[in-house]
Amino acid sequence: MAANSVVSTISSSVPRNSMTNSILFSYSPTKLTPNVLRLAKGFPSLSFSAARKPLRKSFRVNSVAAPEEAVSGFDEMVSSTRRKYYMLGGKGGVGKTSCAASLAVKFANNGHPTLMVSTDPAHSLSDSFAQDLTGGTLVPVEGPDYPLFALEINPEKAREEFRNATQKNGGSGVKDFMDGMGLGMIVEQLGELKLGELLDTPPPGLDEAIAISKVMQFLESQKYNMFTRIVFDTAPTGHTLRLLSLPDFLDASIGKILKLRQKIASATSAIKSVFGQETTQQDATDKLEKLRERMVKVRELFRDTDSTEFVIVTIPTVMAISESSRLSSSLKKENVPVKKLIVNQMLPPSASDCKFCAMKRKDQMRALDMIQNDLELSSLVMIQAPLVDVEIRGFPALRFLGDIIWK
Ligand SMILES: Nc1ncnc2c1ncn2[C@@H]1O[C@H](COP(=O)(O)OP(=O)(O)OP(=O)(O)O)[C@@H](O)[C@H]1O
Numbered sequence: 170m171a172a173n174s175v176v177s178t179i180s181s182s183v184p185r186n187s188m189t190n191s192i193l194f195s196y197s198p199t200k201l202t203p204n205v206l207r208l209a210k211g212f213p214s215l216s217f218s219a220a221r222k223p224l225r226k227s228f229r230v231n232s233v234a235a236p237e238e239a240v241s242g243f244d245e246m247v248s249s250t251r252r253k254y255y256m257l258g259g260k261g262g263v264g265k266t267s268c269a270a271s272l273a274v275k276f277a278n279n280g281h282p283t284l285m286v287s288t289d290p291a292h293s294l295s296d297s298f299a300q301d302l303t304g305g306t307l308v309p310v311e312g313p314d315y316p317l318f319a320l321e322i323n324p325e326k327a328r329e330e331f332r333n334a335t336q337k338n339g340g341s342g343v344k345d346f347m348d349g350m351g352l353g354m355i356v357e358q359l360g361e362l363k364l365g366e367l368l369d370t371p372p373p374g375l376d377e378a379i380a381i382s383k384v385m386q387f388l389e390s391q392k393y394n395m396f397t398r399i400v401f402d403t404a405p406t407g408h409t410l411r412l413l414s415l416p417d418f419l420d421a422s423i424g425k426i427l428k429l430r431q432k433i434a435s436a437t438s439a440i441k442s443v444f445g446q447e448t449t450q451q452d453a454t455d456k457l458e459k460l461r462e463r464m465v466k467v468r469e470l471f472r473d474t475d476s477t478e479f480v481i482v483t484i485p486t487v488m489a490i491s492e493s494s495r496l497s498s499s500l501k502k503e504n505v506p507v508k509k510l511i512v513n514q515m516l517p518p519s520a521s522d523c524k525f526c527a528m529k530r531k532d533q534m535r536a537l538d539m540i541q542n543d544l545e546l547s548s549l550v551m552i553q554a555p556l557v558d559v560e561i562r563g564f565p566a567l568r569f570l571g572d573i574i575w576k
Contacts, residue, residue, distance in 0.1 A: 228367030242509075242550065243575040246478075247279045256401040257511075259482035260492045264513040266293045267561040268482050268554070269402040271571035276565065277313035278571075284396040285310070285319045288380035294321055294402060299563035307392070316395070321386065324380040324382040382463040385470075436542060474506040481549070482511045484538035490543065497545040510549040511574060512540065514556040 180388040246253070257269040257566045266287070273285040284307075287294040295302045302308045302319040305326065310317040349484055381401075387393055470477055493510065516530050540546045554574045561570050 171571070179574040213534060243275070247276065247574070250397060252397050252399065252476065253397045254401065254477045256403050256471075256477065256479045257482055258496065260484075260489050263482050263484045263489055264511075264554070264561075265482045266297045266402045267567070267570060268480070268511055268513060268574060269400050270294065270297045271561070271567045272480075272575055273310075273317055273398070273400040274313055274567045275571035275575045276315035276400070277310075277315045278568065280315055281398040282316040282395045283313075283318070283398040283400065284393070285400050285402070286384050287319070287321045287402045288324055288384065289402060290324055294319055297562065297567065310564070312568070320384065322380040322383055366522045381467050385463045385466050386459075395518065399510065472504045472506070477506060478509070479505050479507040480509045480511060481507060481546075482513055484514045485512050485533040487539065488534060490536055490539050490546070494543050494545045497549070501545070508545055508550055509552060510540070511552045511554055512537065513554045517555045517557075 171216055219315070255269070255272060257265045257272070259265050266289070268441060270285060274285045276283040285294065287302075298310055298319065300310060300319075302310070302321050305320070305322055307318045307320055373572070383400075388396075401476075444458050471479075481493050481500075483489045497507060497510075516526060516533060519526065522530060527557075540551060552574055554570070557568060557570065
């Protein structure tokens with residue numbers, strides 16, 4: 170079958186699936202050459218069905234999708250069996266959770282045991298999947314073909330846990346201990362024991378930094394080995410940015426504390442052994458050292474092009490696009506790999522626009538122009554996701570959205 174005949178067949182009228190407002194086109198894979206497939210996949214509004222049946226495959230032509238829709242390269246995203254991390258970020262309320270959850274569902278339906286992580290204090294993951302996913306542990310998500318688990322980390326709780334661990338035996342605990350020994354002066358002189366202070370008045374983003382490091386801690390355990398795709402529904406733009414620069418800062422703080430510990434260790438070892446505190450102090454040092462290592466891993470992970478991709482989600486408004494442009498620029502500065510931009514909530518094509526829709530559409534077209542002319546955003550692969558007329562909630566809705574976005 171020639172490539173253009175596939176396209177013309179797809180273009181001609183075929184049955185419409187009323188549930189999904191999409192057109193299904195079935196074909197026998199044996200008749201399709203790689204060229205035909207490539208051409209068909211590049212065809213506007215055409216997507217490759219998630220169903221991977223051996224003898225029959227189907228194309229889905231989404232009538233709701235915008236005509237200039239770009240291809241997100243899902244085949245590339247799904248192909249490697251190596252573990253990959255996807256982080257979705259953007260301004261509040263643009264649809265990060267929906268897009269992230271739809272990606273996680275799509276991975277799980279395409280053979281990848283997937284973990285969906287949220288460190289967002291608002292925790293919309295449970296709402297998105299219409300399932301209680303709270304509790305800070307792995308919860309299985311019902312629906313997909315392959316395992317999909319969710320993990321909601323409460324950032325404030327994570328900070329409290331860390332605070333308890335460091336304050337009891339380390340952090341300002343060191344100072345208390347040294348004070349108790351009449352050696353507080355040494356600590357004062359060596360100075361810079363800022364962790365307690367840091368945790369009392371945390372700078373914005375610290376909670377997320379600790380929450381992500383907690384996720385890393387989980388990921389180190391054997392129970393998590395099965396996951397080949399990890400999808401993060403990240404915090405809103407400002408927080409994400411701060412979080413990206415924080416590991417350096419925290420690494421430095423913890424590094425200082427560890428150095429300080431080494432310096433005071435010799436001065437206090439005799440006293441410590443008398444009071445039997447040697448082990449406790451060692452435990453605290455180990456904990457701090459582990460946290461520092463994890464922070465370094467988080468920072469490296471965010472910057473590793475081979476394993477990580479940051480996807481920016483936006484909506485077609487001037488404000489959201491301006492913010493996305495700033496986000497893209499700061500991600501680049503941090504060497505965070507970002508290739509794709511999802512423009513969510515595009516009005517679907519319509520033959521009969523009301524005045525309101527016509528105005529809105531004009532605005533959205535202007536916003537798309539703005540992206541095309543933006544130095545930061547124009548180089549990204551743009552994926553237009555339509556505003557759908559149902560709430561994106563629960564597994565079937567997420568699968569539906571995923572099949573539109575991730576092609
Ligand atoms: N393409 C879409 N079509 C229709 N509704 C959508 C679409 N994308 C998102 N929504 C809806 O918009 C609302 C906000 O979406 P979502 O929670 O995914 O955004 P968010 O960016 O994660 O928000 P927050 O920053 O508050 O966590 C939800 O009610 C969701 O169902």
